[in-house]
Amino acid sequence: xxxxxxxxxxxxxxxSAVKVRVNSAQTGVETGNIKHSxxxxxxxxxxxxxxxxxxxxxxxxxxxxxxxxxxAKAQETLRTALAMGADRAIHVKTDAELEPLSVAKxxxxxxxxxxxxxxxxGKQVIDDDANQTGQMLAGLLGWPQATFASKVDxxxxxLEVVREVDGGLETVSSSLPAIVTTDLRLxxxxxxSLPNIMKAKKKPLKVVSPEDLGVEIRSRLQTLKVTEPAKRxxxxxVGSVDELLDKLxxxxxxx
Amino acid sequence: MFASIRGxxxxxxxxxxxxxxxxxxxxxxxxxxxxxxxxxxHKPVRNEAFKRLTKxxxxxxxxxxxSETILATAQVGGTxxxxxxxxxxxxxxxxxxxxxxxxxxxxxxxxxxxxxxxxNTHNIAVVxxxxxxxxxxxxxxxxxxxxxxxxxxxxxxxxxxxxxxLVCDAGCVLEELGNYVGERGHxxxxxxxxKGSCHIGGNVATxxxxxxxxxYGSLHGSVLGxxxxxxxxxxxxxxxxxxxxxxxxxxxxxxxxxxxxxGVITGVSVATPQRPSAVNVAVLGVPTYECVQRAxxxxxxxxxxxxxxxxxxxxxxxxxxxxxxxxxxxLSAEFPFYVLIETSGSNKEHDDxxxxxxxxxxxxxxxxxxxxxxxxDSQIAxxxxxxxxxxESLGKTGATYKYDVSIPIPVLxxxxxxxxxxxxxxxxxxxxxxxxxxxxxxxxxHIGDGxxxxxxxxxxxxxxxxxxxxxxxxxxxxxxxGSISAEHGVGLMKRDYLRYxxxxxxxxxxxxxxxxxxxxxxxxxxxxx
Numbered sequence: 163x164x165x166x167x168x169x170x171x172x173x174x175x176x177x178s179a180v181k182v183r184v185n186s187a188q189t190g191v192e193t194g195n196i197k198h199s200x201x202x203x204x205x206x207x208x209x210x211x212x213x214x215x216x217x218x219x220x221x222x223x224x225x226x227x228x229x230x231x232x233x234a235k236a237q238e239t240l241r242t243a244l245a246m247g248a249d250r251a252i253h254v255k256t257d258a259e260l261e262p263l264s265v266a267k268x269x270x271x272x273x274x275x276x277x278x279x280x281x282x283x284g285k286q287v288i289d290d291d292a293n294q295t296g297q298m299l300a301g302l303l304g305w306p307q308a309t310f311a312s313k314v315d316x317x318x319x320x321l322e323v324v325r326e327v328d329g330g331l332e333t334v335s336s337s338l339p340a341i342v343t344t345d346l347r348l349x350x351x352x353x354x355s356l357p358n359i360m361k362a363k364k365k366p367l368k369v370v371s372p373e374d375l376g377v378e379i380r381s382r383l384q385t386l387k388v389t390e391p392a393k394r395x396x397x398x399x400v401g402s403v404d405e406l407l408d409k410l411x412x413x414x415x416x417x
Numbered sequence: 418m419f420a421s422i423r424g425x426x427x428x429x430x431x432x433x434x435x436x437x438x439x440x441x442x443x444x445x446x447x448x449x450x451x452x453x454x455x456x457x458x459h460k461p462v463r464n465e466a467f468k469r470l471t472k473x474x475x476x477x478x479x480x481x482x483x484s485e486t487i488l489a490t491a492q493v494g495g496t497x498x499x500x501x502x503x504x505x506x507x508x509x510x511x512x513x514x515x516x517x518x519x520x521x522x523x524x525x526x527x528x529x530x531x532x533x534x535x536x537n538t539h540n541i542a543v544v545x546x547x548x549x550x551x552x553x554x555x556x557x558x559x560x561x562x563x564x565x566x567x568x569x570x571x572x573x574x575x576x577x578x579x580x581x582x583l584v585c586d587a588g589c590v591l592e593e594l595g596n597y598v599g600e601r602g603h604x605x606x607x608x609x610x611x612k613g614s615c616h617i618g619g620n621v622a623t624x625x626x627x628x629x630x631x632x633y634g635s636l637h638g639s640v641l642g643x644x645x646x647x648x649x650x651x652x653x654x655x656x657x658x659x660x661x662x663x664x665x666x667x668x669x670x671x672x673x674x675x676x677x678x679x680g681v682i683t684g685v686s687v688a689t690p691q692r693p694s695a696v697n698v699a700v701l702g703v704p705t706y707e708c709v710q711r712a713x714x715x716x717x718x719x720x721x722x723x724x725x726x727x728x729x730x731x732x733x734x735x736x737x738x739x740x741x742x743x744x745x746x747x748l749s750a751e752f753p754f755y756v757l758i759e760t761s762g763s764n765k766e767h768d769d770x771x772x773x774x775x776x777x778x779x780x781x782x783x784x785x786x787x788x789x790x791x792x793x794d795s796q797i798a799x800x801x802x803x804x805x806x807x808x809e810s811l812g813k814t815g816a817t818y819k820y821d822v823s824i825p826i827p828v829l830x831x832x833x834x835x836x837x838x839x840x841x842x843x844x845x846x847x848x849x850x851x852x853x854x855x856x857x858x859x860x861x862x863h864i865g866d867g868x869x870x871x872x873x874x875x876x877x878x879x880x881x882x883x884x885x886x887x888x889x890x891x892x893x894x895x896x897x898x899g900s901i902s903a904e905h906g907v908g909l910m911k912r913d914y915l916r917y918x919x920x921x922x923x924x925x926x927x928x929x930x931x932x933x934x935x936x937x938x939x940x941x942x943x944x945x946x
Contacts, residue, residue, distance in 0.1 A: 179794030195694050197765075199793030242792050353747035353796060356699070356776050356788035 164319065165224040166338075168211045169278035170248065171269060172204040172230045174239040175289045184390050191289075191388065200239045203284025205246075205351040206344040210314055211282055212247035213349060218316070225249050227276060231268050233257050237367060244362035245354035251367040252276075258372075258379040262290075266298035271375035273303060278339065280321070285310055285343040296343035306336035309343040461909075461943045463560040467542045470519055470561065474541065478521060481531045486569055488520040495519070505564045508557045509550055509614075510812065510819075512878065513909060515558025517544070522569045526644055526652055526683040532565065533681065533939075534650030542942045545677040547619025548590065550611035552819055555676045555908025556619065559943045567618050570683060573597060575658075581689040582641060582658045587618025587682045603689040606633040610805040618682045624674030626904030628805075631865040632725040632761065633690055636673055643669040644684030648935045656686050671930065676906050677941040679934040693725070693761030695768050698797045699776055701785040702752030703729075706830040708784045709754050713826075713864055715784070716758055719775040723768050726759035730861035731833070734807045737857060737874075741810035744803060747789035747796075756785070756864075757804050807861050811874050815856050818873040818883070820890050824899035829869050832893055833860035836871065839885050854882055868903040891917040907945045915946065 176182055177197040185192045200208075208228065215223035228243035230236040231254040240251035254268050273281065286293035300307035308314075308323035312331070315322045322335045326345055354362075372379050400406045411417040468474075472494030478487060488502055489495020495518075507514045523529050536543050542562040549556045558564060567588035574584040581603045585594060592612040595605045607620060609627030619625075621643065624636050633639060642657030655669050672679055703709050709729050716724055730738075732753050739746055748755075758775075762768040772790075779785040791797040811817045824832065837858040840846035846855035857874040871890065875882045891901045895917040902911055902918070915924060927946045931938070 177794045179798070197695070197794060202793075202795075205792075245792075350745070353789035354792050355747075355749065356701075356780050356785070356790060359773075359790055360777055360780065 164222075166214075166218075166222055166280060166316070167225045167227065167276065167278040168214065168223060169227050169229055169269075169273065169276060169281045170204070170207045170211050170243065171265075171281070171283040171295070172208065172228055172239050172243050173201045173284075173287050173289075174198050174230065174232060174236050175201045175287055178202050178288055184388050188387050188389060189385060198235070198238075200242050201284050201287045201289075203286060203288070203344050203346070204239075204243075206346070206348050207282040207284050207342075208243045208246045208248060209349045209351040210311075210342075210344060211280075212352075214314070214316065215247070227252060227278065229254070229269065229272055231256065231260055231265055240367055241359075241362050242354060244365045244367075245359045246352060247358070248365075250365055253367060253369045254372060254375065255369050256372050256379060259381055260379065261381055261383060262292045262294035263298055263382065264372075264377070264379050265295050266302055267377045268372060268375060269295070269299050270302040271377055273299075279319075280316075280338060280340060280342065281305075282314075282342045282344060285345055296341050300341040303339075303341075305340055307341040307343070308334050308336060310345040311342050312345050312347045314342055314348065460559060464542070464942060466540060467562075467939075467942070468540050470541065470563070474535075474539070475519065477535060478519075478532065481535075482521060482523050482528050486522040486524065488522075490518040493518045502564075505546060505549070505566065506557060508552075508554060510552065510817065512816075513554035513557050513559075515544070515564075516561050517558040517564045518561055520564040520566055522566045524569045526570075526646055529565070529646045529681055529683055530650040530652050532563075533646055533648050536563065536939055537648045537650070537937055540937060540939065542939050543681075544941050545622070545681045547588065547616030547622070548611065548614040550615045551619070551623060551908060552821070552905045553902070553908030553910035555623065555906055555910075555941065555944055559909060562942065565681060567616060567681075567683070570618075574684065576601065577658065580658070580660075581691065582686060583689050584642075584656060584658065584684065584686045585617060586684055587616060587621075587644075589617050591615050591617055591620060598689045599692060602692050604629075604692045606639040606687065606690055607636065610808060617685050617687070621673055621685055622675060622677050622682050623906045624904070626863070626866065626868065628726050628728065628863065630863060630868075630904075631727060636687075637670055639688050640669065640673055640685060641688055642686035643672055643682055645669075645672050645680040645682050647680045648937065648939055652683075653680065656684050658686050660688065671934075674906065676908060676945050678931060678945045679940065681940070691763075693763060695760075695762050695765035696725075696794075696797060697760045697768055697772050698791045698800045699758050699772065700747050700789050700800050700803070701756040701758070701776075701779065702748045702750065702787040703754040703756050703785055704752065704783075706754060709756055709830075709864060710826060711782075712756055712758075712779055712784050715779065716775060719778070720758075720760055720768075720771050723760040723762040723771065724758070724865075725761035726757065726863075727865040728757040728804050728862070729864045730755050730804060730807060731830075731859055733857050733859035734811075734861045734872075735803070737810040737814055737859070738803050738806045741813050742802065742806045744799065744806075747800060747803075748787045750787060752786060755803075757800060804861070808870075808872075811857065811859070811872050815874040815876055816878045818875065818878070818886070819905070820871040820873075820886070820901075821903050821905040822869055822871065822890070822894045822899055822901060823867050823903040824869060824894060824897050826864065826867050828897055829862075829864070829867065830860055832869070832890065833858060833871055835893065836873065836886055836890070839889065840873075840882075843881075843885055845882060845885065854879070866903070888914060888917070894918070909944050912944055912946070 177199045182191040211226045226248045228248040228251045230240050283296045310325045311323045312326045313324035319338050321340050325332045470493040475494045488497045505520045544558045544562040546556050546566045570586035570588040572586050576583050607627045608629045642655050644656045645653045760768045840855050855875045862869040891914045900918050
C-alpha cells in the first residue's frame, strides 16, 4: 500500500466528568477554573489514527497530524494528542466563537496545505453536540464521508468503515481521501505514558491564525438563552399496593 | 465504577469491650474457650450475665421507636425472618457472624438514649452499627447483642458555607456527605473504598484513615465535636463548631477510635476542606521497594504542598485487580511495584509544571521505569479504581486474611516477603500456583502514612494457615515498634493482640476509661479491651 497521512481534529472542552452549571448571565455554561480535557470522541479519533499506524506500520502511515482550532490553551490538548502518538500539531489560534461551519472551513484550508489521505474527527464535541463539522468538511472538500464509525480499516487505499445505525451495523467503503467521524465504540483510548509525554514536548507545534488561512470567522447563530433542565422530582415511598394503585390512578393518571 | 467499589479500610464498627466479671480474658483462656465458627475465628463465650431478650423487652422498645424501625425474630416475640437480620449479623467479609434476634433503628438521639438506658438497667448487651463495613469484626454482634443501627439517623443538621463546617447525624453515608459538601465547593477530609456504604459515625468511632490522610490528617484533627449517648442514657452534647476550644479535657477524642465501646455517636461536627480545583493523578511502574521510597522522598521534595496521595501496591495486587475488574493497565509492561501519585491544588498550570518536573526526574533517574499521567477525569477515576479495587478483587479470589499495620517505612514491605517465605516453607504457598491452600500473598497501602495492608488470600480460613502468621505478624510488628492496627481498629479480631502495641499500663488505663463510661460493659462487648 502506498503511504498515508492522517489528519485528526481535537478540541479542548470541559471534562466529561464535570457537572456543568449554567452561568448567571444565562449565556452559556461556567468554564472558569473548571477541569478541561480533550473531547472524548477526539481522543478516540487520535487513538484510531495511532492504531492504524500500529497495524500498517510506519512506512504506510507516514504521518499523523493533530489540528485544533481555538484559544491558546488548545495547545494543552494538542500536546495530549502528541503524547498519544501524533507526530506534529497545528494550532489555529483564535479567541473567536467557532461554529461548525467555521471549523470546517479552517480544516478545509489546512487539508489543502497538508494534503492528508484521511481526516478523522470526533462525531461531535460534547460542549455543543452539533455533529456537523465532519459532514460540512466533506461537503466543502467534495470527499466521501463515513460517519459514526465503530470499526475502521484500510486495504489497498480502500477505506472500509462499519457504522452503527438503527437496528444494526452498516458497512460502507470508499476511496481515499475521505472523512471519518468516530463513535464511542470504535476503540478505548490509551493512557499517555510518561516517556511519550516527555517526547511530546519536543514534537513540532505550528501556530497559525484564521487570517493566515484566509478564513473569515463569522457567527451565524445567536444564543438567546441557556437554562438548566427542570429538576427531577424525587421518588416517593408507598406503604401498600393499594396506595400504589391509588397514586397511579389518581396522581400519575396512568391507569 | 468508583462508587461501586466497596471496601478498603472500612470502619463502621462502633465499639466495645467485655463484661467485666464473666468474660474470660487473656488469649489462652479465650482460645481454649472459643468456638470454631464457620468463618473459623475464635469466638469468646457468651457472657451469661447479659439478659436474654424476651417479648417484654420487645414491647418496651416498641414504646420508644416506631415498629417499622424494629426487626425482631420470633425468638424474641417478633415476626421478622432471620434472613432479614442477616445483613446486620454478618460482616461484609463474611468472616464474623453474630446471632442477634433484634435490630433497632432509632431516628433520634433521644430514642438512642431511652434504648441504652433501658439496656443498661436490664443488663442487655448492645452493638452499635454504622454501615457495617468494618474489617475487624467490631461492627457485628458476637452472640445475641441487640444491633443498634444508626442508619435512620441520616440527615445533615447544618452546614456553614463560610467555614465549611458540617454538622450531621452519625448515620449519614460518607459518599453522600461528599456529594453534599462537593456541591458547595468542599470535600470530606477522609475518603476510603467503603465510602458508598460506610457511615460518618462509624468512621469517627473507628477513627478511619483512608486515602486523604496524607493531606488532611486524622479525624482527631478534623472532627470538631460529637454528640454521644452514654450507656446510662446521658446525651453528651459536644457538637461544637469551633476550631479552637481549649477548655479542659477534650472528651470527644476518647470516642474517636473507641469502636463503640464507650458510647454511641449520634452526631458529628466536622471541618471540611476547600475542594481542590486542579487534580492530577499519575501511575508509575517501579522496579524495587527501595525505589518506591526514593520516589516518595522526591515527591515530597518537589510537590510537597500539592501532594495529596501517595499509594503503592505490588504486582500480585495488580494481577488480581486487572483480572477481576477487567481493567487495562495504564502501563506497557508489568512491574514489581506500582505507585499512584495524586496532586491537588488550585492552580492547574502550577501543579502540572511541578508534577511534570517530578515525573521527568523519576524517569531520568530510573526510579520509575514507566508511568502514565491521567489526561482527564475518567482516566483519574480508572487509575484510582485500580488501587481502590484491590480489596474487592482479593475478596473475590478467596478468603482474605487482612493485616493492617504501621511499620517504619524502610522495613514496611519486608513483612510481605517474610510471610510468603514462611508459607512456602510450610508448603502452603507457591507464588503463582493457585491450587495451593494459599493463593496470593500481597501488600499495598498508604506509604506516605507508613501504613501497609498485608493481605493473604487462601482457599478458606483455616487454622494451619492462620497459625503461620498469628501471632507472628504481631510479634514482627512489635519488634519494629509498629502498630498492629494502623487504621482498621481492634474490634474482635485484634483484642487479644493489643498487648503487642500497647503496654500493660496503657491497657490498664484503657480499661479504667471503659469502666468509667460503661460500668456494666453493655456496649459492644467482647471487643477492643
